[in-house]
Amino acid sequence: MLLKEIKTIFHKELDALYPKEEVDSFFYSLIEHYLKLERFVLVVQPNLAITKVEEQPLFKALAELKLEKPLQYILGVAHFMDLELKVNEHVLIPRPETEELVEWIISDCRAIHSRDLKILDIGTGSGCIAIALAKNLPNAKVYAMDISEETLEVAKANAELNTVEVECIHMDILNPKEIEYEFDIIVSNPPYVRELEKEEIKNNVKAYEPSIALFVPDEDALLFYRAIIVFAERYFSKKGNLYLEINQYLGKETKALLEAQNFSEIELRKDFFGNDRMLKGKLD
Numbered sequence: 001m002l003l004k005e006i007k008t009i010f011h012k013e014l015d016a017l018y019p020k021e022e023v024d025s026f027f028y029s030l031i032e033h034y035l036k037l038e039r040f041v042l043v044v045q046p047n048l049a050i051t052k053v054e055e056q057p058l059f060k061a062l063a064e065l066k067l068e069k070p071l072q073y074i075l076g077v078a079h080f081m082d083l084e085l086k087v088n089e090h091v092l093i094p095r096p097e098t099e100e101l102v103e104w105i106i107s108d109c110r111a112i113h114s115r116d117l118k119i120l121d122i123g124t125g126s127g128c129i130a131i132a133l134a135k136n137l138p139n140a141k142v143y144a145m146d147i148s149e150e151t152l153e154v155a156k157a158n159a160e161l162n163t164v165e166v167e168c169i170h171m172d173i174l175n176p177k178e179i180e181y182e183f184d185i186i187v188s189n190p191p192y193v194r195e196l197e198k199e200e201i202k203n204n205v206k207a208y209e210p211s212i213a214l215f216v217p218d219e220d221a222l223l224f225y226r227a228i229i230v231f232a233e234r235y236f237s238k239k240g241n242l243y244l245e246i247n248q249y250l251g252k253e254t255k256a257l258l259e260a261q262n263f264s265e266i267e268l269r270k271d272f273f274g275n276d277r278m279l280k281g282k283l284d
Contacts, residue, residue: 003031003041003048006058014065026071030061033075068204080128083135085158087126090150092213094128097271098189101245101278102132104269105187108241115139118181118237122173122188122228123147125213127155127166129187134164143181145169147212173227182237189245190224191216197249221247225254229261236283244279251276 007027014023028039034057041048061074070093072078078087080094081102087093109117117140121130124144134142144159144166146152152168159166171177173190193214198206205214216223225244232242242263246254251268258266263281271277 001049001055003037003050004046006050006055007042010062013062017066017068026061026065029071029075030058033077034058034061067207068202069208070204073208078126078128080126081132081135083128083132083158083162085126085128085131086154086161088154089208090148090210091126091154092209094126097273097277098129098245099132100269100271101187101189101243102129102136104278104280105133105185105243106136109137109140109185117141117184119143119185119187120145120169120181120183120235122186122231123190123213123224124155124168125151125189127158129189130155130166131159131162131164133187134159134166135162141167143167143169143183145171145173147172173224173231176227176231179235181235183232183235183240184237185241185243186228186232186236187243188224188228190228192221192224192245192247192250194218194221194247221250222254222257225257229257229263232283233261239282239284242281242283245277246279248275248277251279254279 010027011020011023031037032039035050035054064074072087072093073089076086076088078085078093081099085094117137119133119140120143122145124130124146127144130142130144133140144155149170152170155166156168169179191214193201195215195218232240255266255268258281263283265282267280268276269278
C-alpha cells in the first residue's frame, strides 16, 4: 500500500477525535518510530509504497488511537527535557509543565554554584525529574522515591538508558519508614487532581494513566503536600529547599501549608499557561 493512502486512512478514522494537525503528528511520529522514515518523506517520495509487514504496526497503532490510548504508551516512549524515557501503564506521561519546575531547580543550583547536593524526588514515576536533575547537575547525588515497585523498575531502566545514577527508595510517603539519608533539596509532583476536576481531564488520561498518581479526595486534596512537608522537616540537612508542582486551583492553600510550618522565601510561580503551578520554600 502507498504510504500516502495510509495517511489518508488515519485522517478518515481519527479526524473526528483529534485536530487534523495532531493526526498528522501521530502519523509522522509512527512512521519515524516504526519505519525510520523522516517526516518529509512524502514530499520527496509521494508514491512510496510499504510492505504488509511494515503496515501492521501502523494499523495496530491506529486502532489504539481510536480508543484514545496516548501515543506515548503506544510507542512506549516519551520525551522530557531532551531525554528519551520509557513509559508504560505504571507511570504518568511526563508533562511540559514539569519541565519548568526542573528548570527552576537547575537554575537555582547553578546560580549558587552548589556542589555535592543530595536531592530527593518524591513520587518519581518514570523518573523524569530525578533523571533530568542528575543529567544537568552531575555533582549531585539524586534519589527517587515511589510507592510502586513496578514504577521504580521503569525509573531504574530510564536512569540506565540516560546514563545517570539515581538511587531508588521504595516507600509510601503517606506512611514513611525511617531512612538514613538527609537531603538538601526535595522535589515532588504528587497526586493533586481532585475528583471534582475529573470532568476537565481528557479521556486518554483518565482511561490509561495510573489513577493513583493523579487523583486525591475532594475533602483532603492536600494530603500529599502535608506528608511531604513533614518528611522534609525530618530529613532536610541543616537547611533545605522544597520544590513542588501543585494544583493550579489550590496555589494559595498549598502556599499556606508552607507558611504554617515556618518555611521562608516562599515563592509561587505560574506555568507558561499562566496557571499557579510551582511552589518553592526554604527551611532553615
